[in-house]
Amino acid sequence: MLALFFYFLVINRFSAQDADASGSLSFEIAEGIAKFFYSFSDHDPSDVLTLAGYFEHPLRKLAHLCEYGVLGSLFTGSFLPVISEFRKNGGRGRTLYVSCNVLVFILAAFDELHQYFVPGRYASVWDVLLDTFGSALFCFVIFLIKDRKKNR
Numbered sequence: 178m179l180a181l182f183f184y185f186l187v188i189n190r191f192s193a194q195d196a197d198a199s200g201s202l203s204f205e206i207a208e209g210i211a212k213f214f215y216s217f218s219d220h221d222p223s224d225v226l227t228l229a230g231y232f233e234h235p236l237r238k239l240a241h242l243c244e245y246g247v248l249g250s251l252f253t254g255s256f257l258p259v260i261s262e263f264r265k266n267g268g269r270g271r272t273l274y275v276s277c278n279v280l281v282f283i284l285a286a287f288d289e290l291h292q293y294f295v296p297g298r299y300a301s302v303w304d305v306l307l308d309t310f311g312s313a314l315f316c317f318v319i320f321l322i323k324d325r326k327k328n329r
Contacts, residue, residue, distance in 0.1 A: 196297025
């Protein structure tokens with residue numbers, strides 16, 4: 178549970194960056210990816226910047242999906258003992274799965290609200306939905322793995 182708290186603080190810290198800091202960080206990562214792709218052939222430096230520009234937005238959205246996927250996984254991991262006990266008593270664990278994702282949805286909404294007050298940043302309902310989808314996806318995979326291990 179402590180890891181969950183600290184991980185959310187890390188997410189919140191990234192959200193607290195102003196638009197310039199956040200944009201430059203994601204562009205540096207996109208530029209590194211573009212340099213990697215162009216490392217296999219001759220290229221012009223402007224090609225790297227152009228390709229990095231294409232990568233930046235999808236990379237930011239992928240980061241949203243993954244960071245909240247990990248958050249949902251931490252919630253799920255924290256509640257796995259409860260889920261196991263619930264299943265022993267005849268439950269399917271669906272309620273706890275939904276509860277973990279509702280908690281992530283609430284945290285994502287608060288994080289986007291916090292971002293609204295950061296200079297140059299804005300709040301997006303689509304980001305909240307993407308965050309929640311990432312959590313649901315990662316949690317679903319954890320439940321599949323857990324069920325598979327149980328059935329062996």
